[in-house]
Amino acid sequence: MHFEAGIEFAQALDHEDPLSRFREEFSIPAQPDGSQEIYLCGNSLGLQPRRARDYVNQELDKWATLGVKGHFDCEFPWMPYHEFLAESSANLVGAHSDEVVMMNSLTVNLHLMMVSFYRPSATRYKIVIEDHAFPSDHYAVESQLRHHGIDPEDGLLLLKPREGEELLRLEDITALIEEQGDSIALLLLPGVQYYTGQVLPMAELTELAHQHGISVGFDLAHAVGNIPLQLHTWNVDFACWCSYKYLNSGPGSVAGCFVHRRHAQNTQLPRFAGWWGHDKQSRFRMENRFQPIPTAEGWQLSNPPILSLAAIRASLDVFSEAGGMGPLRSKSEKLTAYLQFLLKSEVGEYISIITPEDLEQRGCQLSLSCNARHLSGRQLFQRLEEHGVTCDWREPNVIRVAPVPLYNRFADVYRFVEILKAACEE
Ligand SMILES: Cc1ncc(COP(=O)(O)O)c(C=O)c1O
Numbered sequence: 001m002h003f004e005a006g007i008e009f010a011q012a013l014d015h016e017d018p019l020s021r022f023r024e025e026f027s028i029p030a031q032p033d034g035s036q037e038i039y040l041c042g043n044s045l046g047l048q049p050r051r052a053r054d055y056v057n058q059e060l061d062k063w064a065t066l067g068v069k070g071h072f073d074c075e076f077p078w079m080p081y082h083e084f085l086a087e088s089s090a091n092l093v094g095a096h097s098d099e100v101v102m103m104n105s106l107t108v109n110l111h112l113m114m115v116s117f118y119r120p121s122a123t124r125y126k127i128v129i130e131d132h133a134f135p136s137d138h139y140a141v142e143s144q145l146r147h148h149g150i151d152p153e154d155g156l157l158l159l160k161p162r163e164g165e166e167l168l169r170l171e172d173i174t175a176l177i178e179e180q181g182d183s184i185a186l187l188l189l190p191g192v193q194y195y196t197g198q199v200l201p202m203a204e205l206t207e208l209a210h211q212h213g214i215s216v217g218f219d220l221a222h223a224v225g226n227i228p229l230q231l232h233t234w235n236v237d238f239a240c241w242c243s244y245k246y247l248n249s250g251p252g253s254v255a256g257c258f259v260h261r262r263h264a265q266n267t268q269l270p271r272f273a274g275w276w277g278h279d280k281q282s283r284f285r286m287e288n289r290f291q292p293i294p295t296a297e298g299w300q301l302s303n304p305p306i307l308s309l310a311a312i313r314a315s316l317d318v319f320s321e322a323g324g325m326g327p328l329r330s331k332s333e334k335l336t337a338y339l340q341f342l343l344k345s346e347v348g349e350y351i352s353i354i355t356p357e358d359l360e361q362r363g364c365q366l367s368l369s370c371n372a373r374h375l376s377g378r379q380l381f382q383r384l385e386e387h388g389v390t391c392d393w394r395e396p397n398v399i400r401v402a403p404v405p406l407y408n409r410f411a412d413v414y415r416f417v418e419i420l421k422a423a424c425e426e
């Protein structure tokens with residue numbers, strides 16, 4: 001990709017961007033003076049699709065005017081409401097619609113999946129995660145081990161980058177699996193690492209783990225809506241994601257879950273059950289003999305929060321109108337490459353990028369560390385915020401910046417680097 005300096009170049013890129021009109025679909029937060037923020041934080045909380053308000057209001061209106069009848073005879077009845085999200089969610093993760101369900105929240109789904117896919121035996125009982133896993137994942141895994149009476153000191157294998165490095169290497173993961181494979185029950189890794197932005201080779205990891213009889217789950221919090229995924233073809237056992245980052249579905253909105261068809265159709269697979277996972281035809285017969293739906297829906301516990309699902313439906317409709325991950329990824333690669341180009345040419349002496357440069361190994365996000373002697377990373381982050389940039393800071397030493405293809409412009413990236421440069425030179 002060829003880039004040039006100067007705002008005119010950024011504006012030209014925006015002008016020829018086939019997705020530029022989608023920015024209008026979103027509410028962009030404003031600064032105190034009324035101008036729009038430079039919002040580069042879609043990796044943490046995606047912006048609100050304007051239509052989310054209409055979709056949510058539609059459900060509030062149904063509740064007001066129809067009461068309980070909103071479950072049945074109306075547009076988008078609540079009883080099957082989650083089904084309206086299945087196909088477009090499945091498209092985003094490369095799954096069949098019977099392999100995906102939106103339910104609960106991410107950590108809850110991780111637990112539910114571990115109930116089914118982490119069933120330790122006396123000899124195969126270890127779980128592999130990364131040393132720097134998102135804390136909620138770490139807590140969830142540790143508590144699962146303890147729940148089975150296994151000491152995490154023994155049962156938890158933590159993947160660490162090499163001394164002096166930040167990224168994980170496939171060869172190191174391979175070595176661990178080849179060394180201890182017989183004792184490992186589950187490999188649980190992120191699709192995109194939240195701190196470094198590194199994309200892990202999910203297809204290779206899945207194949208490798210399966211060769212050693214290990215189940216594989218992915219936490220796709222930072223991957224879904226960001227990078228192309230092929231969960232079905234990759235033969236992943238399960239995956240979970242939240243919907244409030246790149247999926248723009250609102251704070252704490254309902255999460256997603258993938259169960260590969262070969263498991264979903266196995267109604268004998270142990271699980272924690274609830275009535276919403278029970279066969280739809282006989283659910284209301286109240287017979288108390290649990291018969292799971294032979295799809296990912298068979299893991300649902302409760303009837304879902306419709307207001308949250310309505311916001312997700314709004315967002316998924318925007319993704320579909322944009323043409324799905326194909327066009328979004330094309331723009332994203334360009335947007336992030338442009339960010340990298342400007343960072344290197346404008347602030348290379350103060351900032352280093354820890355995210356891999358290889359397009360296969362990164363999504364929207366670049367994780368930056370500050371090398372300036374006169375200024376700490378945290379101080380730099382504060383200066384950015386004071387000047388209208390929203391990105392985020394993660395301990396111990398990273399500023400995460402994520403231009404997203406649905407609503408960020410090349411001009412946002414340009415302006416960000418301009419502000420960053422001034423802050424470094426202040
Ligand atoms: C990688 C990862 N795992 C887990 C979580 C926690 O998600 P939740 O609060 O929906 O359980 C997050 C973000 O909040 C995350 O980024």
Ligand SMILES: Nc1ccccc1C(=O)C[C@H](N)C(=O)O
Nearest residue numbers: 043044045134194221244252394
């Ligand atoms: N839900 C939140 C509420 C408040 C503050 C942050 C979050 C995040 O989601 C953090 C994100 N998971 C991260 O990658 O750091």
